[in-house]
Amino acid sequence: MIMAGGGLAIAAALGVWFWQAGSASSAEATSELALAAGIDAREQKAIEAIVRDYILKNPEIIPEAVEILQNRQQASAIDSMRGQIEKPFAGTAFAGNPNGDVTVVEYYDFNCGYCKQTERDVARLIAEDKNVKVVFRELPILSETSNDAALMALAAAKQGKYYAFHKTMFATGRPTPSTIQAAANEVGLDIAAARAFIATPEAKSEIQNNIETAQKMRFTGTPSWVVGNQTQVGAVGYDGLKELIAQARAAN
Structure with a gap:
């Protein structure tokens, strides 16, 4: 079932998509996350394809996601000091x-x-x-x-x-x-x-x-x-x- 693992499955797919040009260790870590979610290699590739297609059709979500992440990091830095x-x-x-x-x-x-x-x-x-x-x-x-x-x-x-x-x-x-x-x-x-x-x-x-x-x-x-x-x-x-x-x- 493609959505096995729920949010963790999507996280794994997003990890592969954003880090596929990165280090081998990043890709390995993402594969381990997919396995932990109970996703086999075929299901993982299907999820990646869905996520990739969605991002290409909705590229505005990338800067939105980055902004949310930066705001969270900023809030954490302020709280610590x-x-x-x-x-x-x-x-x-x-x-x-x-x-x-x-x-x-x-x-x-x-x-x-x-x-x-x-x-x-x-x-x-x-x-x-x-x-x-x-x-x-x-x-x-x-x-x-x-x-x-x-x-x-x-x-x-x-x-x-x-x-x-x-x-x-x-x-x-x-x-x-x-x-x-x-x-x-x-x-x-x-x-x-x-x-x-x-x-x-x-x-x-x-x-x-x-x-x-x-x-x-x-x-x-x-x-x-x-x-x-x-x-x-x-x-x-x-x-x-x-x-x-x-x-x-x-x-x-």
Whole structure:
């Protein structure tokens, strides 16, 4: 009977179809799967022919299947690091509702023009949605001054003034020694304490951890986002953020 083994039979056939140009070990593994399903060689070939014909007539299922697989892999990667990703540095590197039902995580660079544009979208989001939490993670990849500003932001988090510095730094202009100092002064940072913290392994480790996580998430630039089980790269805009949040809420 051609459908012997049910879903496992189809899996075996698909395995042969997708891996027939691959290694001998892949083909052998698929044949073993077919045997385990109780399919003999004649039945296996019949199933392969049916599946091959269906795929040729409906090739759109291939990118659809790949997308589903990638989404599942992405969700698994996020779940494995969710605690690290969503926990704000020093407990203060966030804005919005600390107990929000959805956490939006933004990886950003103070030298990124799109990140500066996004700051307005985030401010509007937390003003209009009282049940969202936005966690900020420094990803200083554009220049050395990006790193300097990111370290000062972490120092501000240690002093409970993270979001004030974050907003002021973007409003002040691109990072330079003078603009970083001006933003720190404006929000009332203890500069001596900030500079002492910046020199610590804790500060440097936080930046490095963010970079490594971004690499695992395959982020290609800033801003990059993690919302629920989804990631996005780029300035998605206010409406884009709202859509990501809606999808995360629907999935909960």
